[in-house]
Amino acid sequence: MSKFDNIRPFYDVEVNEALCKVAEHPMMKAMMSFSFPELDEKVWVEQLKRTHSIRDFQCNFIYHALMKVLENSSDGLTTSGFEKLDKHTPYLYISNHRDIILDTSLLNACLFDNGLVMTASAIGDNLIKKSFLNILAKLNRNFLVQRGLSPRELLQSSKLMSEYIGQLILRENRSVWIAQREGRTKDGNDSTHPGVLKMLSMASEEKVLMDHFKKLKIVPVSISYEYDPTDALKMPQLVAKANDEIYVKDENEDFMTLLKGIMGQKKRIHIHVGDVLDKELDEIKIEFDNSNKQIQALAQAIDDSILNSYKLWPTNYIAYDILNNTTKYSHLYTEKEKSLFERRLEIRIDENNPVEMQGFLAMYANPVVNKSKYENAI
Template identity: 55%
Template sequence: MNNDFEDIRFYKDEEVEEALREYVRHPMVKALFQFTFPEKEYSEIEELVVSCRSIRDFQTKVIYHSVDKVLERTTGGLTYSGFNDLKEDESYFYISNHRDIILDTSLLNYTLYDHNLIMTASAIGDNLVQKNFLLALSRLNRNFLVLRGLGPREMLKSSMKLSEYIRKLLFKDKRSVWMAQREGRTKDGSDHTQQGVLKMLAMAKGKMSLAEYFSNLKMVPVAISYEFDPTDILKMPELMAKRMKETYVKSANEDFNSIMQGAMGQKGRIHISACGVLNEDVFTEIEQNVGSVNDQLKAVAEKIDQKIYENYKLWPANYIACDLVNNNEKYASKYTDKEKRQFERRLTRRVGYKNALELNSYLLMYASPVINKESMYEKKS
């Protein structure tokens, strides 16, 4: 097994103080800390920050309060479900839908801390932390890197290393792990688990069967639901290019702008749901009834999707968008006239009504979770 994880690992506790001293006066880092502690002089903040001697210190003394401030200023509150069913001393593999670059995992860890559960080491694409201060902050938050943009041979080696690192974290270090169900955020509102993510995860199973290994991971699907996506308009160019079958090229600061808008934009209410541990019976049944490994991975992906759709909190905006897409009032009981007017105002500020494809694409961002839940229940009945 490969034990050389230097290029992807997060900071060790003994490296934390030095990293904090190096970046505590960086303008962007300073802005984050001043946002977190607006009542303090910066000398006080600096003293607090450099007193952190471990990642847990930094997360609980500083970052927890940063997330708290984001929730206070940009949301209508955070609710959660399912976390009381998890055990305090257990490490879990959390796999969630992916809507926001930073907040998805930040909100999960905020919730885990509140429930006295083991917080996660979290995967992040190296393309998102090209700026040195972002890389430092990510490593201080127990993020490990997923290397992007590699050739086929390098990608295979990198995936194997990543898989072994996740196995080490879960089994040896007893550290929970978070990973998004897909590479890149969901742009169209329709959350689907990519088989490639599960294939990478299975690379380190050794002599275990897929069912045995996935059972040992203690896999917990997580559904994160934002009432409004503050980056919805930023996602539109890529979404439109995809629908027009055109090549989309990201602008230089696009990911950074999405991080900032995701953190500081208004999100309405947020719900995060731990969807229960996928137990051994689930994987054994798939192994016994499904042929090839690829088909088994596909079946596991569908099971994760099913759990996320079941537990995804639907807001009035989701039902309104679904009715507008279908030009009916099927879900009229789920929202008020006032809520519909407010959503339509949001719509007119963001897209051109005369562009049918643009209008439809925007509406589907909010309607897709309803459509997916409908589809899931139709399959089961």
């Protein structure tokens, strides 16, 4: 038994058995009927049962499902930066995090379109408690981040995950995707949590910490949605935080958020992959001799890349102007775009609740504030 068995995705030799087990599950039927409406059910069931690798499952089924999602719930996906990456090199993609499933799925679709190495991707085990979702995650090359652990268990889990990520990138030639912090960003402030980087460093065999990160080939990724389909769903948590209350999720909340993120309207989406962090690591190595300070500086370098290349939409500028009672960015959106956004606000938010109102607007406005700190970024 491999020490990674509790967190790893399926090996290819396990794929067919798993697919045969879930081929006729109601959720698989719903997903396949949505993805292939022109096909008789027997056709895709037989094709699933003849599939023997994760790559074949992703390319022949999941990719088509994603294209249908984009067709039905967006005005299209645009990309930038992928042409700079080497087709045979595995990278560690560290990304801002907006949507539970789509962030990593869309990145993988872009990697596939560009002939690049696709990723194994981190996912919280709290999101896939349902048996079908657990199997589907492992079929999509997701590895599990264990949540709700004691401090001692967390330390052991972090070390194991660090080793596994190193194993994937350095020995199996597999790219990895991980979010810059635990959970999705609720308030539009994208920042890299140093704890994520400390976890990644735990398996280092290098005397110099930054040399380990150089080997991992970090590529910061920024993803932005014109409309966040789960924007209103994030409000209760923000309200609880503002009132200094502990927020307790409903039993099916993560699952409903997952579905809403996939099927809800997003309008335009943009993914940018930055340059591999290289000279930045050399500079950090020279400037700081303390590992904690090096981690902080690396987190800042990732933030700089993500925020500087973050694609701002009219919704971001509109929210900023409404929130600050200004017309500073009015030249960057139309009256029609503004009225549509105000209508969304009216439908989704209790306008008599100032905390909800502030939280909703700030979620869209904060990327403008953060990007404006960079010269000529806006």
